[in-house]
Amino acid sequence: MTTVRLVKPSELDGDVLVIGTVPGPRKGSAVFSPGKANIAPAAVKKINEALAASGASGKVGELVSFLGAAAGLRYTTVHAIGLGATEMNTRERYDALRDGAGVALRASAGAKKVVFAAPICSAEAVLAASVGAQLGAYQFNAYKSSAPKKGPAKAVALVVPDPRDPQSRAALNSSNTVADNVCFARDLINTPAADLHPDDLAQTVAARATELGLDVEILDEEQLVEGGYGGIVGVGQGAADPPRLARIAYRPKGAKKHVALIGKGITYDTGGYDMKPAMSMGPMKGDMSGAAAVAATICAAAELGLKINVTAYLCIAENMVSGTATRPADVLTMYNGKTVEVNNTDAEGRLVMADGLARSAEDNPDVVFDVATLTGAMVVALGDQTAGYFANDDELAADLDTAAKQAGEPFWRMPLLEHLRPSLDSTVADLSNIGGRMGGSISAALFLREFIPNGVKWAHLDIAGPALNGNAPYGVVGKGGAGFAVRTLLRYLDGAAQS
Numbered sequence: 001m002t003t004v005r006l007v008k009p010s011e012l013d014g015d016v017l018v019i020g021t022v023p024g025p026r027k028g029s030a031v032f033s034p035g036k037a038n039i040a041p042a043a044v045k046k047i048n049e050a051l052a053a054s055g056a057s058g059k060v061g062e063l064v065s066f067l068g069a070a071a072g073l074r075y076t077t078v079h080a081i082g083l084g085a086t087e088m089n090t091r092e093r094y095d096a097l098r099d100g101a102g103v104a105l106r107a108s109a110g111a112k113k114v115v116f117a118a119p120i121c122s123a124e125a126v127l128a129a130s131v132g133a134q135l136g137a138y139q140f141n142a143y144k145s146s147a148p149k150k151g152p153a154k155a156v157a158l159v160v161p162d163p164r165d166p167q168s169r170a171a172l173n174s175s176n177t178v179a180d181n182v183c184f185a186r187d188l189i190n191t192p193a194a195d196l197h198p199d200d201l202a203q204t205v206a207a208r209a210t211e212l213g214l215d216v217e218i219l220d221e222e223q224l225v226e227g228g229y230g231g232i233v234g235v236g237q238g239a240a241d242p243p244r245l246a247r248i249a250y251r252p253k254g255a256k257k258h259v260a261l262i263g264k265g266i267t268y269d270t271g272g273y274d275m276k277p278a279m280s281m282g283p284m285k286g287d288m289s290g291a292a293a294v295a296a297t298i299c300a301a302a303e304l305g306l307k308i309n310v311t312a313y314l315c316i317a318e319n320m321v322s323g324t325a326t327r328p329a330d331v332l333t334m335y336n337g338k339t340v341e342v343n344n345t346d347a348e349g350r351l352v353m354a355d356g357l358a359r360s361a362e363d364n365p366d367v368v369f370d371v372a373t374l375t376g377a378m379v380v381a382l383g384d385q386t387a388g389y390f391a392n393d394d395e396l397a398a399d400l401d402t403a404a405k406q407a408g409e410p411f412w413r414m415p416l417l418e419h420l421r422p423s424l425d426s427t428v429a430d431l432s433n434i435g436g437r438m439g440g441s442i443s444a445a446l447f448l449r450e451f452i453p454n455g456v457k458w459a460h461l462d463i464a465g466p467a468l469n470g471n472a473p474y475g476v477v478g479k480g481g482a483g484f485a486v487r488t489l490l491r492y493l494d495g496a497a498q499s
């Protein structure tokens, strides 16, 4: 991984320079915002000339690159990231720094040492830039037969006013833990399903969690049958590699609150007998992104030493077709005793999640989050960069919104519309696993709600859009697994631990 260090304003040695730009006095122009970096006035003047020649405007999200020589500097390349008209130490500025660092570091592949000299004047800015740089630099090269010529930039030097400032150092440490765990989730998501069967996913996560001192329990297919986990068993019974339920518990001393995290871990989703068309099946190795997110979150929470009890459940199965697979119209009995008619075998996520949600109630958590690449309908509604969420409590929704904004992950609250609930009625069982086509992400959420005990605060995070990026890279997200929701959940846990 790319390592990040804090350096003094005078330590500017490196092969690539990243600077910040803001809109200039002339419309459509940009000027260099040198921050605290000791860049000689003559060089500042030359950089501004190079910016003018490049047509930079300084708007947020902009990346303009030119040769160091063009500005009379020793760097091979200078990347200028737009900070827009944002003020120092505002949420908008942190977002611009984080996403700009992501874009600049992706463009810096192959570099030895990137000097990041966009203005950083607070611990929060250190966190934003460092997380952005590490996530932007991330590459998944496990299946390349030789190391790519332009691997992730080796090191980043973040120019700060005082590298010894304790708050900045603490922020740097946090950023390393956060980025490391998001990349752990990305690695899991990017691994092909042939190399990440249900037991592989459970064991890989268990190994990491155990190393951190967390309690791990994995139920195998026999224990799942015995325990009455009809949803997980029913979805996994068509695959050669049987399903698992992993439970991970983090119990720090002095913690008062308890949050349960339930993750959808479909290691591959063919759709089952209601098979997906070829176009939709390709990305389905990423259908375990929810499980990867909750695993990464609980591991990071432990590494960060957050004072809050967390229990994570990874509901893991492979949704395949075979002589033993669940058929359309089969009836499953879920962990809480409710019966479900499987009217669409591709609506399998809610079946495994229902068991995990019902089981988590036995831990008596104060708050339950579930994270799932649940519905294509959510991608239709919000596009591929934003997650939709549902909550049965307004205070929880407000806290989640705050956490998402701090983390810089786009979430949008969706309504639990009661008039769609009858679409889940079944003539033969307590529930059908699929509602109507219209409002499909809402009926999916209403289905999950059936497995939340009364009085428990709950939010359902449908991350089907942003979990795995098949389009052009943006911000801190490259191609492939995004590790989405980890940073938001960590912010939420941090806030809940302190309140």
Ligand SMILES: [Zn+2]
Pocket (backbone or CB within 6 Å): 269, 271, 319, 345, 346, 347, 348, 349
């Ligand atoms: Zn499915």
